[in-house]
Amino acid sequence: MLRDMPNSPGPRARSSAAATKQALLDSARDEFAEHGIAGARVDRIAKRAGVNKERIYGYFGNKEKLFDAVMKAAMDELVEVTAMPGDNPVDYVGKLFDYYVRNPVLLRLLLWESLYHRTNTLPEQQWRVDRCRQKVVSLADRLGEEPSDEIGRTVLTLKGLALMPMVMPQIAALFGASMDTPESIAQMREHVMAFARTAMENRTTAE
Known part of the structure; x- marks a missing residue:
């Protein structure tokens, strides 16, 4: 029977470390969503998670890398529930x-990331490139075309239709498009889907 090496952490220690790391990610998600990268405080994150803030540096390195881990986890969840x-x-x-x-x-989180200036490429850049490429290839196959920048713009526009009503609720209200009731949310959902349907039909017809 295999046993843990004398200097390696046992199952209980690994389980505790995983739980602590997850608690920090959950706490950090709330903190970053509320305050952004610049405004978030590692001491508040640690306090919410019920651990010493040194754990943040031990597990993630620094606050930016913790934010990157939060974004990776959030986007993984999104991928799991959307085709x-x-x-x-x-x-x-x-x-x-x-x-x-x-x-x-x-x-x-996405908006805070967009507002936060970074001089280098985004963290997990290749992972993001690969995921976006998969979406472009998927839609290209659906349309019977080769993947292209135009297909990429189409995917981006489809995503924009889905998120725009929530991104600027004040502007939506000015246009009489508030989503403050279940009925208004359902109406907006149908509207953006109908818009996407018409756009895709017209695109196919034009070709």
């Missing part, structure tokens, strides 16, 4: 819309 756009572009928009309605924290 590829090529399966059905209209349903793709609807499922994204539903997810953003249920998970406004992800939208806030």
Whole structure:
């Protein structure tokens, strides 16, 4: 029977470390969503998680890397619940819309990341490139085309349809498009899906 090496952590220690790391990620998600990268405080994150803040540096290195880990986890969750756009572009928009309605924290994280200036490429850049490429290839296959920048713009627009109503609620209200009731949310969902349906139909017809 295999046994742990004398200097390696045992199952209980590994389980405790995993639980601590997850607690920090959960706490950090709330903190970053509320305050952004610059405004977030590692001492508040640690306090929410019930651990010493030195654990943050031990597990993640620094605050930026902790934010990157939070984003990776949040985007992994999104990928798990949404199909590829090529399966059905209209349903793709609807499922994204539903997810953003249920998970406004992800939208806030994405917006904070966009506002936070970084001189280098995004962390996990290749992972993100690969995921986006998969979506482009998926829609290209659906349309019977080769992947291209134009297909990429189409995927981006589909994603924009799904998230825009939640990104600027004040502007939406000015246009009489508030989503403050279940009925208004359902109406907006149908609207963006209908918009996507018409756009995809017109695109196919034009070709």
